Amino acid sequence: MSTGFVCPHCQTDFNPRRADQVYCKPKCRLAPGDADNALRMIPGCVVERVDMRFSRAWAMPNADTFSVKPIGNFVRRYLIESSFSVDPFARNKRWATYTNDLNPETEAEHHMDAVSFLEMLENQVGGLIDLVILDPPYSPRQISECYKAAGKTVGMKDTQSALLYKAVRDACMPLLSANAVVLSFGWNSVGMGKSRGFVQEEILLVCHGGAHNDTICLAERRDA
Numbered sequence: 001m002s003t004g005f006v007c008p009h010c011q012t013d014f015n016p017r018r019a020d021q022v023y024c025k026p027k028c029r030l031a032p033g034d035a036d037n038a039l040r041m042i043p044g045c046v047v048e049r050v051d052m053r054f055s056r057a058w059a060m061p062n063a064d065t066f067s068v069k070p071i072g073n074f075v076r077r078y079l080i081e082s083s084f085s086v087d088p089f090a091r092n093k094r095w096a097t098y099t100n101d102l103n104p105e106t107e108a109e110h111h112m113d114a115v116s117f118l119e120m121l122e123n124q125v126g127g128l129i130d131l132v133i134l135d136p137p138y139s140p141r142q143i144s145e146c147y148k149a150a151g152k153t154v155g156m157k158d159t160q161s162a163l164l165y166k167a168v169r170d171a172c173m174p175l176l177s178a179n180a181v182v183l184s185f186g187w188n189s190v191g192m193g194k195s196r197g198f199v200q201e202e203i204l205l206v207c208h209g210g211a212h213n214d215t216i217c218l219a220e221r222r223d224a
């Protein structure tokens with residue numbers, strides 16, 4: 001006869017010993033390798049994605065983000081699989097097919113504002129880009145420093161990182177092929193997001209020690 005209590009993990013009927021018991025035995029609560037199951041047991045926890053690749057590394061910080069070894073390797077892994085790539089904040093890294101940086105002193109191919117650069121590419125390669133690398137300044141202060149280093153005047157609106165990130169992400173959309181990957185680097189894992197039709201594929205967390213912020217490296221794939 002059914003007890004009315006079914007273990008969500010092994011699907012067997014069981015007699016709970018406590019009023020709040022959900023799983024029949026501890027083994028079901030934390031089945032090895034089943035992170036999904038472990039997270040589901042936290043009351044009120046909405047798990048967005050638990051089956052993606054997640055790793056953490058330690059490395060010294062560097063303003064040239066991709067010169068940090070684990071981050072450079074992360075980018076290279078996606079570049080190998082890409083046919084046409086874009087890096088609108090490239091600084092001196094000409095790894096992508098199309099590179100840009102606001103600062104004319106850098107080795108990027110173009111020196112435009114990131115949004116204008118992406119809009120320019122739309123006519124040439126709209127729908128063909130299978131990899132975008134987004135490594136913008138990580139804070140309002142860094143934006144201000146980049147503008148000054150590029151010899152540009154900077155106003156309050158220019159330094160709002162959220163505005164820059166949104167404008168850049170929106171400007172990427174017309175360039176992208178159906179299953180394009182977007183790599184985002186910074187101090188949060190917002191990325192392109194579900195609203196733009198992206199699924200998170202991988203996160204690499206790079207710890208820099210001391211009081212430094214980690215660098216969060218996010219890979220998302222368009223699910224179109």
Ligand SMILES: C[S@@+](CC[C@H](N)C(=O)[O-])C[C@H]1O[C@@H](n2cnc3c(N)ncnc32)[C@H](O)[C@@H]1O
Binds near residue numbers: 147
């Ligand atoms: C974090 S760095 C990129 C580092 C690079 N990925 C590397 O590994 O060396 C950000 C770059 O974005 C550039 N930048 C800042 N604001 C920009 C904008 N609005 N448009 C284009 N480039 C911008 C800066 O000049 C800076 O070189």
